[in-house]
Amino acid sequence: MNNEKFSIINRIKSFKYAFNGLKLFFVLDHNGRVHLFAAIVAIGLSFYLKLSALEWIAILGVISAVIVAEILNSAIEKLADVVSPDFHPKIKVVKDLAAAAVLVTAFLALAVGAIIFIPKLLL
Numbered sequence: 001m002n003n004e005k006f007s008i009i010n011r012i013k014s015f016k017y018a019f020n021g022l023k024l025f026f027v028l029d030h031n032g033r034v035h036l037f038a039a040i041v042a043i044g045l046s047f048y049l050k051l052s053a054l055e056w057i058a059i060l061g062v063i064s065a066v067i068v069a070e071i072l073n074s075a076i077e078k079l080a081d082v083v084s085p086d087f088h089p090k091i092k093v094v095k096d097l098a099a100a101a102v103l104v105t106a107f108l109a110l111a112v113g114a115i116i117f118i119p120k121l122l123l
């Protein structure tokens, strides 16, 4: 448990650091830019197809899941590169596991996108 006194200033600083993390991801990370582009396309299509509230929740949920997984994957990769700049079999396992988390969420996003968008686009 943290014995420091509660401080509004420190809470605001935490937000600032978190927004800086978002900027690092979406502006500087190539994967982040790809995810931002895909999210904008999916949200644009959702407006165009006039999704229901539940469909919006599903689309925004999977977009967030993919972005959160990719942010954590990037953070793990960067930490691993500091811990072990040289090849290490255990770092390979760690990085491959983190990448697998992104893959699972990406498959989920594809499935949800296909279930929602394909019937609306074909009809």
Ligand SMILES: Nc1ncnc2c1ncn2[C@@H]1O[C@H](COP(=O)(O)OP(=O)(O)OP(=O)(O)O)[C@@H](O)[C@H]1O
Pocket (backbone or CB within 6 Å): 031, 077, 084, 085, 086, 087, 088, 089, 091, 092, 093, 095, 096, 099
């Ligand atoms: N230090 C290392 N030791 C062992 N294996 C590594 C190491 N660095 C990378 N790898 C292997 O290479 C793969 C790709 O790693 P890398 O860090 O380049 O990820 P990436 O997804 O290509 O990153 P980027 O975000 O730069 O595109 C990892 O999943 C892992 O199998």
